Amino acid sequence: MKKKRVLSVLLAAAMAVSMLAGCGSSKKDDQQKAEKSDSGAVVLNMYHSWSTDSERGAALDKLIQEFNDENKGKIEVKVTVNPDFPAYQEKVKTMISTDTTPDIFHYNFNPNDLSRQESGKLMDFTKYMDDEWADRFGEGDLETLTVNGEISSIPFEKAGAVFYYNKELFAQAGIDEFPDTWDGLLKACADLKDAGITPFSLYTADDAWYTCNLFTYLAASYAGTETLNEGGSIDTAEMKKAAEMLRKFWDYTTGDAIGANYSVAMNNFASGKTAIAIDGPWLIGSLTDIQDKVGIAKAPSFKDGKVAENYLVTDAQTPWAAAKTDDAEKEEAIVAFMKYITSEESVKQLTLEGAVFLSPKLNMEDPDVKNTEGLLGEYLALNSVVEGSTVNIQRNLTTTANTKLPSLLESLALDSVTPDEFIGQLSKENQ
Amino acid sequence: MKKRQTVLYMAPAVILILAFFLGPLCYLGYVSFFEWNGLGPKAFVGFANFQYIFSDPVFRMAFKNTVIWLLSALFLHIPFGLLLALLLNRQPRGWKFLRVMYFIPNVISTTAVAFLWYFIYHVDVGLLNNILKSIGLGRLAHAWLNDPGTALVCNQVPFIFYVGLTMIIFLTQLSTVPKELKEAAMVDGATGIQIDIHVYLPMMKPAIITNIMLNLAFCLRTFEYPFLMTGGGPANSTTNLSLYIYREMVGSNRYGISMVAGLVTVLLGFGIMILVNMLQRERRSCHE
Amino acid sequence: MNSRKSPERTIMYIFLAAVLVFMMVPFFWLLVSSFRPNADLFNEPFAVPKHLSLENFKAVMESHPMVLYFFNTVAVAALATVISILSATLASYAMLYRFTSRKILTVLFSMCLFIPTNAFLVPYYVMINKIGLYDNILGIALVYAGVNLPMSLMVVRGYMETIPGELLESAKIDGATAGQAFRKIILPISKPGIVTACVFIVINSWNELLFANLLNQSDASRTIQVAIRSFLTTFEANYAYAFAAMVISILPTIVIYAMLTDKIIGGMTAGAVKG
Secondary structure, eight states: OOOHHHHHHHHHHHHHHHHHHHHHHHHEEEEEEEEOOOOEEEEEEEEEEOOSSSSHHHHHHHHHHHHHHHTTTTTTEEOOOEEOHHHHHHHHHHHHHTTOOOOEEOOOOOOOOOOOOOTOOOOOOHHHHHHHHHTTTTHHHHHHEEEETOOOOOEEEOOOEEEEEEHHHHHHHTTOSSSSSSSHHHHHHHHHHTTEEEEEEOOTTTTHHHHHHHHHHHHHHHHHHHHHHHOOOOOHHHHHHHHHHHHHHHHHBOOOTOOOOHHHHHHHHTTSSSSEEEEEEGGGGGGGGGGGGGGEEOOOOSSSSSSSSSSSEEEOOOOEEOOOOSSSSHHHHHHHHHHHTTHHHHHHHHHHHHHOSSSSSSOOSSHHHTTOOOOHHHHHHHTTTTTEEOOOOOGGGGGHHHHHHHHHHHHHTTTTSHHHHHHHHHHHTTT | HHHHHHHHHHHHHHHHHHIIIIIHHHHHHHHHHHESSSSSSOEEOOTTHHHHHHOOOHHHHHHHHHHHHHIOOOIIIIHHHHHHHHHHHHOOOTTTHHHHHHHHHHHHHHHHHHHHHHHHTTTTTTTHHHHHHTTTTTGOOOOGSHHHHHHHHHHHHHHOOOHHHHHHHHHHHTTTHHHHHHHHHHHHHOHHHHHHIIIIIIGGGHHHHHHHHHHHHHHHTOOOHHHHTTTOOOOOTOHHHHHHHHHIIIIIHHHHHHHHHHHHHHHHHHHHHHHHHHHHHHHHHHHH | OGGGSSSSHHHEEEEEEHHHHHHHHHHHHHHHTSSSSSHHHOOOOOOSOOOOOOOHHHHHHHSHHHHHHHHHHHHHHHHHHHHHHHHHHHHHHHEEEOOOTTHHHHHHHHHTTTOGGGHHHHHHHHHHTTTTTSHHHHHHHHHHHHHHHHHHHHHHHHHHEEESSSHHHHHTTTTTOOOIIIIIIHHTTTHHHHHHHHHHHHHHHHHOHHHHHHHHSGGGGHHHHHHHHHHHHHHTOOHHHHHHHHHHHHHHHHHHHHHHHHHHHHHHHHSSSOO
């Protein structure tokens, strides 16, 4: 008898839960239809990956709050965050495919994967893009993002990945400054290793981004940034040389690099276990403990004039995009937000507080910007003298080649393929 | 039972089966003939996806690894569970306590267990290497999950080792064996091992079949261990069919190829079903 | 018993104890590590911990709604279990009687047992979206209920079929309707089988990551497994926090398990293998 009662209570509880869940979902549906909040404001559902635990996430969050306050009763931006960027990007694609595209989202632009733009489900900003707004963006960025004559993405994040190094660890190995040639860097790595310090943070899981940064720097040194920017086949002699060099550096990374993801490799550097990492400006926010010991260095080269003295490998453009909508009011609201988030004031706040580097221009003459000190200051200074830049190679690979990249890099590291075979197979997957 | 009533009683199960098994299976069969990135239109490609998959070394690796998973269940996990069950069945002191403790890993999520073991194998901070170093076996210390030679085995160790559920199923069966049989054997002077082999083992067939079925089905779709511990690496040495399906779909956005891999997995499942059926039939004929 | 002190018995005890230690050491290590700061974990993972603190737990609880995640996981598991068991029990009962498509359905159900459902990521995703249950615990629960149904059917049906046919016959003679016979006779007797199936589903639902990850978007439907994963894959990963989060996710289950041990193991002992 008693057990029966327990069972019925459980059942009742389950029913209650399911009804709650049911209510929750129906409410959401209503919202999607009316697209209005209780106060009558247009609701924009935003999806992004900048966790509020991070500096940049906090900075973005603050700006969104300010936007919501300014537009009280008119527009309300509601945010959902998924901080796992590789998973986030996959989810965005799936959402587009099932017609649940978020009103506003960001993604990694890849000229070889235009599936998002070609889905016909993204909003076209062309008619809103007046000269004044267009003028806000870095050179060529808007052109790059124009696909089939439509501006379906608003340039936003476009950060250089730079060489961070731990000065203290370098000093321990008796190295005074960061080498300016690749051979010098190899020598420095050997010295670090002899001193019992692991030189490089690299990793192969997910997008193997650290490793690809190094690879792209090497490729740019052999081929020059202009050649890389022309695109074309990756099955070239320069690439093979770059892969060969990459293999050499692999001897100087952590034992967990194979299979590690970004957070593992980043933590290795941030906790002082490795001496070098190639990362974006957002790394600065994670370096709290060793902030004073870290410096930013110019990338090494072969000193053969192939590549500009100050060259930079940037990450992919990570623009904003929006879901296509028939609702004129909503479209206006989206444009209002896009203009707000790319405004000079917003960009300044994001850069100084969130350590992000954006395509919308930062006023370098602004005294606050000029007087930025510490690592962010070093980062901005390095960026201001760049003469040639190229996008990380993987950001231009096809999705298939990108998926195969981790295992190919692992094979290279484990010597189960030669550098030549590595390039050969990668280029085959890239077709 | 009236017909209307039968329909009513069967309806929920049949609807769920249609929605979650048959429907998706048909969809799978359909999409496997198309090239589709999930966003754009589908393009009919005939058997091209099948051709691709059977010439893809990564797929062969995934298939091989899945078979290894199945074998590890058959030859390591299940025998180990059986051994523990037979030992506990002798009711040594504290057997009830042990029974409870051995089951604990089963109530902890695979996700947590997989992450935990990721750290156990970790080359620097990991438990395993540090234990090896502290007992003077430092030369065995090793980047366990980063070496294609050891990664797959390391992936499987928690599965092979955490046999709680399997053991409980065996114990259950053992508890149904009449006490008299054991007593009679003891009177005949049989030792513990002899009793296990001649009295208990022959009675265990139903439990063995149940365990084979449950564990093979688990191994066929295991995803968490390779996904969380190694992501299928290094160099695909731990990629199994589940992960292959997932990566082709979510990573490469090649839905057609992912679906073909899914179909192959389903076929493998049917192979296992036939095997289990044969075992079961044999068992029935024994009884009759 | 004279064999009490035989070497065989000693070896057995050593073996059983060794197995216990091997099983428990990782969890003990996890527990200790979860009280240590991240930097310590990295630099000297095995030195005798100098400072143990609740810092990690505080940080995890403050920055993430762990209680909500936990509630979500429980709700998903409970809903999935109720839906799946209800369908399985009703169907198993109906299949005690003969009807035309019974044989086909039997084959169909057992075939489904071997269909690896992870091949169905896309169809499930599309379907759950279509019925508007994306990012909703009910959507995840529904998938779990469906995915676990063949197994529940196997266990519950297997058990019901061991019930002697005479029982049903005599109920019929006493004038009970099919519904009454189900509630009054079959259901109470089948309880061990049903409990076993419940334990299986709860364990499976509790463990599941793939679909939970696929069908979740916001905190409102995030299960604890998805949350733990995000502790190690996000940019701000912190091993110590991840350990604390794992302990938080594990502890309640262990407590519940400890309280219900007899019910769970006892129930399974009665229901796991029949037929």
